[in-house]
Amino acid sequence: MxxxxxxxxxxxxxxxxxxxxxxxxxxxxxxxxxxxxxxxxxxxxxxxxxxxxxxxxxxxxxxxxxxxxxxxxxxxxxxxxxxxxxxxxxxxxxxxxxxxxxxxxxxxxxxxxxxxxxxxxxxxxxxxxxxxxxxxxxxxxxxxxxxxxxxxxxxxxxxxxxxxARLAPLNQPFVTYHDAYGYLIQHYHLPYAGGLAAGDAAPPGAARLSDLHAQAASGAIACAFPEVQHDPALITNLATGTKLFVGPALDPVGASLDPGPQAYKTLMTALTDALLTCAKAR
Ligand SMILES: [Zn+2]
Known part of the structure; x- marks a missing residue:
């Protein structure tokens, strides 16, 4: 009872x-x-x-x-x-x-x-x-x-x-596939050189690509990161003939993660781990 x-x-x-x-x-x-x-x-x-x-x-x-x-x-x-x-x-x-x-x-x-x-x-x-x-x-x-x-x-x-603490030493300018990262860049004061694609991930134009390629060739950009949901070809093409370091694919929305209470921490930690590979670039 x-x-x-x-x-x-x-x-x-x-x-x-x-x-x-x-x-x-x-x-x-x-x-x-x-x-x-x-x-x-x-x-x-x-x-x-x-x-x-x-x-x-x-x-x-x-x-x-x-x-x-x-x-x-x-x-x-x-x-x-x-x-x-x-x-x-x-x-x-x-x-x-x-x-x-x-x-x-x-x-x-x-x-x-x-x-x-x-x-x-x-x-x-x-x-x-x-x-x-x-x-x-x-x-x-x-x-x-x-x-x-x-x-x-x-x-x-x-x-x-x-x-x-982990991101503080990162001082190599990098580009990403889409312009998603403003909040991360500002919050952690990261040396961001921009996105190939606009914020809604619409494909970049030829002028944007040739400008970034010139920056990569001159050494003004050290690293470039593809993204898990997007074809990495544009990023690898950007690196052709330059010393640009192509890092692991970023996943800013956690599209590759299993959902669950830990997914936020996993997402932010994975982004940090990936960005820090740029420190080895040169
Ligand atoms: Zn997005």
Whole structure:
């Protein structure tokens, strides 16, 4: 009887844990950390998928319709998801980039850069925003969401300190495939020479490529990094006839990662490990 009474007491709170969908691995990781043992969020980006070209399959559309809350960066990152969201009228939306607490920067070419999770300060802010929204939807578990967010924020601060120390010696100018990295570059004061492609990963023009090739030939750029979702040919061509060091493929959105609470830390650590190979370039 005692056990039954306990079950009856705890079941209503459990039943109110919202079904949550997310867009990309770093956001899914933050939601997973905040939900802790209470639940696991879904995630819509396929393994190896391009965040700027996210289109939902019918099964993903059904999952979105079954969810109560979508936690996502916002329409600037995944315009395809904005359309899908509009056809799920009962779905609440937490678009993290649109919250005034998020630090936003623009691309070199203008327009907001949505890759804001690459600043750990934003990740910490987002853990708090996620907890606030979940607590509102599920007041019985509010204390757990807030405690989990506090733990996540402490882990992010520890990660940030470690990455700051590791990246401090990196002083070789590098280029990347797409112009996603502004937040990382600014936060860690990295010697970035730009992206081949624009921020939405649209292929670069001939003028851009020949300008970068001249910089590589003169030694003004030391390293170039391809990306996991994009053909490395443009990067390897850039290096032809130059001393440019071609580093490992970067994965700024975590497209190659298994989703889970550790994916944010894994993503940031892998980016750091890859960038540090540039220190061996010359
Ligand atoms: Zn991107």
């Amino acid at each position: 005692r056990l039954l009474a306990l079950l009856l007491m705890t079941t209503p709170a459990m039943a109110q844990v919202p079904i949550v969908e997310t867009d990309i691995p770093p956001v899914a990781a933050l939601v997973a950390q905040v939900m802790g043992n209470l639940g696991t969020p879904g995630m819509l980006l396929d393994k190896g998928g391009d965040e700027h070209d996210l289109q939902l399959r019918p099964s993903q559309m059904r999952a979105l319709n079954a969810a109560q809350l979508l936690v996502w960066v916002g329409p600037d990152l995944t315009p395809g998801l904005e359309e899908a969201r509009a056809s799920a009228p009962n779905l609440e939306s937490l678009a993290l980039l649109d919250d005034p607490a998020t630090r936003r920067i623009d691309y070199a070419g203008g327009g907001v850069n949505p890759h804001a999770w690459l600043d750990p300060g934003n990740a910490a802010v987002w853990a708090g925003l996620i907890a606030d929204r979940l607590a509102k939807l599920d007041p019985a578990n509010a204390a757990a969401y807030h405690a989990n967010a506090t733990t996540a924020q402490a882990e992010i601060a520890k990660l940030d300190n470690s990455l700051t």
